[in-house]
Amino acid sequence: MSTEQQTTTTPSITLSKAPISFIAHSQNGELIAFAVNTQLFVYNSKSNTFYDIAPTDQHTAFVRSIEFSNHKDTIADNGFIMTGSSDKCVKVWKVVDGNKVQCSKTLPLNKKIICTALNNDNDSLLVSDKCGDVFRYSLFDDSKNKLSTPNQNNNNNNKASKQDERESDENLSFGHYSSIIDLKFSKCQNYLFSADRDEKIRVSKFPNSFDIEIFCLGHKKYITEVLVVPNKPELLVTGSGDGTIKVWNWKQGKCLQTLDLNDKLIDAVTIPQCFDEKNNNLIVSVEDSPNLFIYNFDQESSTFKSTPTTVSLKASPIKVSLVNNSFLVSLMTIEPTSDLLVELETTFEIRQQSIIAESVNKISTVSLDKNALKTLLETIEKKSNRKHVSYARNPQIHKKRTNGGQPKDDDEDDLDDIPSDLDDENTTTDAATTAASQEKPLKLRKMTVEGAKEIEQELASAKQP
Amino acid sequence: MSNQVVKKKKAIKPYHRIKAHANPASDYHFYYPVSPDQHDWSKNYPDIIKADDEESKKKRVEIADVGCGYGGLTISLGTLFPETLCVGMELRDKVVQYVDERIVKLREKTPGSYQNISVIRTNGMKYLPNYFHKGQLQKIFFLFPDPHFKKANHKRRIISPTLLSEYAYILAPGALAYFISDVEELYLWMYEHFKNHPLFQQVERHVAESDPCVPLIINSSEEARKVNRIDGKKWYAVFRRIEDPATKDKSFVNYTLTSPKESTTTDASI
Numbered sequence: 001m002s003t004e005q006q007t008t009t010t011p012s013i014t015l016s017k018a019p020i021s022f023i024a025h026s027q028n029g030e031l032i033a034f035a036v037n038t039q040l041f042v043y044n045s046k047s048n049t050f051y052d053i054a055p056t057d058q059h060t061a062f063v064r065s066i067e068f069s070n071h072k073d074t075i076a077d078n079g080f081i082m083t084g085s086s087d088k089c090v091k092v093w094k095v096v097d098g099n100k101v102q103c104s105k106t107l108p109l110n111k112k113i114i115c116t117a118l119n120n121d122n123d124s125l126l127v128s129d130k131c132g133d134v135f136r137y138s139l140f141d142d143s144k145n146k147l148s149t150p151n152q153n154n155n156n157n158n159k160a161s162k163q164d165e166r167e168s169d170e171n172l173s174f175g176h177y178s179s180i181i182d183l184k185f186s187k188c189q190n191y192l193f194s195a196d197r198d199e200k201i202r203v204s205k206f207p208n209s210f211d212i213e214i215f216c217l218g219h220k221k222y223i224t225e226v227l228v229v230p231n232k233p234e235l236l237v238t239g240s241g242d243g244t245i246k247v248w249n250w251k252q253g254k255c256l257q258t259l260d261l262n263d264k265l266i267d268a269v270t271i272p273q274c275f276d277e278k279n280n281n282l283i284v285s286v287e288d289s290p291n292l293f294i295y296n297f298d299q300e301s302s303t304f305k306s307t308p309t310t311v312s313l314k315a316s317p318i319k320v321s322l323v324n325n326s327f328l329v330s331l332m333t334i335e336p337t338s339d340l341l342v343e344l345e346t347t348f349e350i351r352q353q354s355i356i357a358e359s360v361n362k363i364s365t366v367s368l369d370k371n372a373l374k375t376l377l378e379t380i381e382k383k384s385n386r387k388h389v390s391y392a393r394n395p396q397i398h399k400k401r402t403n404g405g406q407p408k409d410d411d412e413d414d415l416d417d418i419p420s421d422l423d424d425e426n427t428t429t430d431a432a433t434t435a436a437s438q439e440k441p442l443k444l445r446k447m448t449v450e451g452a453k454e455i456e457q458e459l460a461s462a463k464q465p
Numbered sequence: 466m467s468n469q470v471v472k473k474k475k476a477i478k479p480y481h482r483i484k485a486h487a488n489p490a491s492d493y494h495f496y497y498p499v500s501p502d503q504h505d506w507s508k509n510y511p512d513i514i515k516a517d518d519e520e521s522k523k524k525r526v527e528i529a530d531v532g533c534g535y536g537g538l539t540i541s542l543g544t545l546f547p548e549t550l551c552v553g554m555e556l557r558d559k560v561v562q563y564v565d566e567r568i569v570k571l572r573e574k575t576p577g578s579y580q581n582i583s584v585i586r587t588n589g590m591k592y593l594p595n596y597f598h599k600g601q602l603q604k605i606f607f608l609f610p611d612p613h614f615k616k617a618n619h620k621r622r623i624i625s626p627t628l629l630s631e632y633a634y635i636l637a638p639g640a641l642a643y644f645i646s647d648v649e650e651l652y653l654w655m656y657e658h659f660k661n662h663p664l665f666q667q668v669e670r671h672v673a674e675s676d677p678c679v680p681l682i683i684n685s686s687e688e689a690r691k692v693n694r695i696d697g698k699k700w701y702a703v704f705r706r707i708e709d710p711a712t713k714d715k716s717f718v719n720y721t722l723t724s725p726k727e728s729t730t731t732d733a734s735i
C-alpha cells in the first residue's frame with residue numbers, strides 16, 4: 001500500500017521544507033499565488049515582492065485549491081483570489097493598500113473540501129466533498145448559502161446528524177458515488193467536468209448540473225487531473241493512475257488519442273500539468289518521477305506526437321504553471337537546502353538568475369513532525385482519495401464465474417472490505433473500517449425453491465393459450 | 466412433462482448463508498466494462514447477439530431490472546417483451562449465480578425462449594454508465610430495494626437526487642422508471658426524490674394502472690411474493706424521463722398503494 005511506501009521514504013527529520021502544493025496566477029500574470037501547507041503566499045511579478053498576509057488570516061489546515069477570479073470586470077484590479085482548505089473553509093482574498101493581501105470573507109462549509117471550481121460569472125463556486133457530492137455556493141450572496149455554525153462544525157461527529165445535514169443541504173448541486181478528484185469548467189462555462197476515483201469523467205451541463213451531457217470512459221484507473229486547453233476548447237486532456245494521458249472530444253465522450261507512459265515507467269501515475277499555447281506543448285508530469293514529458297501538438301494532423309521530449313529536474317514536479325512566458329515548477333522536496341521552485345524557459349532550459357525562484361526559495365522553512373509531514377505529502381498527491389487497484393482491466397474474475405468454474409466466495413469477504421466512501425468522513429482508514437463492519441447486519445435468509453417453482457408454473461400456463 | 470429430468474436440472478437456491486444486504490459503497494472486486502462498447506453482450510444473449518456479426522451487435526438492451534434479486538421480474542419481463550433485450554443487475558454474487566443458472570435451465574427447457582434475458586453482477590449505483598449509452602434504456606425497475614433504515618446509511622439507498630441524474634442519463638426521453646416497496650418510509654423517500662428531480666415526471670395514475678408492467682412489479686418478483694405471504698402492503702409509482710425540465714408538472718401529489726388483496730397470487734407456505 002502506498003502509505004507504507006511513503007513511511008519508508010520519509011526521513012525522520014523534524015525540520016524540513018514543505019513543498020509548494022499549488023500555484024495559480026491572475027490572468028495578466030501580475031499576481032502569482034502559492035500554497036505551502038496551510039499558508040497562502042501571493043507574489044507580485046512586477047515589483048518582485050511578496051504581499052503581506054496576516055498570519056491570523058490564514059487557513060488552519062492544508063490549502064487544497066487557489067483560484068483567481070477571471071471575470072472581465074475584475075481583471076483591471078486583479079480581481080480576487082479564492083482558496084479552499086481542509087479546514088472546511090473557503091476564503092476570498094483581496095489586495096489592499098497596494099502591499100497587503102487580506103482575507104475579505106470566510107465561508108465555513110463544514111465539509112472536507114477536496115476540490116473547487118470557480119465560474120466566470122464571478123460568483124458561483126462549486127465545491128466537492130469527500131463523499132463525491134458537489135455543492136454550489138454564492139461567493140457574495142450569503143442568502144443563497146447554507147453555512148454551518150461553528151459549534152456544529154466541531155462537535156458533530158455523529159453520522160446520523162451528518163446525514164441529516166447532507167439530506168437537507170439545499171446547496172447540493174450533483175454528485176458521484178465515488179470521491180471526485182478534480183472539477184473544472186469548460187472554456188465556455190456552460191459545462192462542467194468532474195472526474196472521480198473510479199475511472200469516470202462526467203460532463204454535466206451548467207448551471208443545470210443534474211443533466212449529464214456524456215461520460216468520457218476509457219481510463220482504467222482513477223483520474224488524477226482534468227486539463228482544459230484554452231485555445232482548443234473542444235479538447236479535454238486527462239491523466240490517470242493507469243499511466244496514460246487521454247485526449248477527448250468531450251462533447252461526444254470520445255477518446256481521440258491515448259499517450260501511454262507505461263513503456264517508460266512502471267505503474268506510472270500521469271498528471272497533465274499545462275498547455276503552452278504558443279509552442280503547442282503539453283506538459284505532463286508523472287508521480288515520483290523527476291522528469292517532465294513534453295508532447296507536441298501537431299496542428300496539421302490535430303493530434304499529439306506520440307513520442308515525448310523528456311526534461312530532467314532535481315526532484316519530481318508537483319505543479320507546473322505557465323506564467324509570463326516561463327514555467328514555474330514546484331518540486332517535491334523536503335530538504336532544507338533544496339529548491340522548492342524552479343523557473344524554466346518555454347524551451348525548458350532552467351533560468352539561472354530567476355528572481356521569482358530565488359524569492360520563493362527564501363520563504364521560511366516550516367517545522368513539521370514526521371507524521372504531519374507524511375500526511376502533508378500524501379495530501380499533496382491526493383493519495384487518500386484514490387482507489388489502490390481497479391479491476392476494470394481484469395476480466396479474469398468475471399470469466400471464472402461465467403465459465404462455470406468455482407465462483408469466488410466473496411459475499412462473506414465483503415465484510416472486511418475497503419471502507420466505503422461514506423465512512424471516509426472519519427479521516428483514519430482504520431476507524432472507518434471497524435465502524436463499517438460493526439454496522440453491517442449479518443442476517444440469514446432462508447432460501448427455498450418455492451418461489452422459483454411458482455413462477456415457472458405461472459410462466460408455463462401463461463404460454464399455453 | 467418428464468419431471469424426473471426437469472427436477473434434477475432445476476436450479477436450487479443456495480442453502481448457504483447469504484448476506485441479506487450488500488454494501489454498495491464498498492469497492493467490490495468484480496469485472497465491469499471500461500465503457501458500454503467494450504462489453505461483449507454476445508455472452509449474455511448468445512442466440513441474438515453474435516460476436517462476429519456487426520449487424521446483430523446493433524441490438525441493445527432496453528430494459529434493466531436493478532437489484533433484480535432472484536430474477537422473478539427479469540424473467541417475466543422477458544416473456545412480456547419477447548423482442549426486447551432485458552437485463553437483471555444484482556450486486557450479490559451468489560444471487561447472480563442463481564439467476565444465471567435459472568436462465569440457463571429455462572433456455573434448455575424451452576428452446577428458443579428466454580434468449581432475451583440475462584443477468585449481470587454489478588453495482589447499479591456505480592456502473593450503469595459502464596454498460597449503457599446515453600438514452601439507451603426504455604425501462605428501468607427498482608423493485609423492493611434494500612431500505613437501509615439507519616440514517617447514517619441513507620446514502621446507500623439506490624434512489625437519491627444525485628443517482629437519479631445518472632439514471633436519467635441512461636434513459637431515453639419518454640422512457641419509464643418503476644419502483645415499488647413494502648416499506649412506506651422508503652417508498653416516500655423514493656417518491657419525493659423522483660418528484661423533485663427536474664428530469665422526471667410522474668406518470669398519471671390511470672396510465673400507470675393500464676401499463677402491463679405494473680402487475681409484474683406488484684407480483685412477479687420473489688420479494689413481492691414474500692410480501693404477499695405475510696399479507697403486507699406495497700406502494701409503487703411510475704415516472705417518465707422528460708427532456709426539458711421547464712415542462713415539468715408539479716401538480717401530482719398522490720401516490721399509489723396496492724395491497725395483496727388486489728393481487729391474484731395464491732398463498733404459499735414459507
Ligand SMILES: C[S@@+](CC[C@H](N)C(=O)[O-])C[C@H]1O[C@@H](n2cnc3c(N)ncnc32)[C@H](O)[C@@H]1O
Pocket residue numbers: 485486487489531532533534535536537554555556557560587588589590591607608609610611623686687688689
Ligand atoms: C430486497 S432485494 C429485492 C430483489 C428483487 N428486486 C425482488 O423484488 O425480489 C434487493 C436486492 O438488491 C440488491 N442490491 C442492493 N444494492 C444493489 C446495488 N447497488 N446494485 C445492484 N444490486 C443491489 C441486493 O443484493 C438485493 O438482492
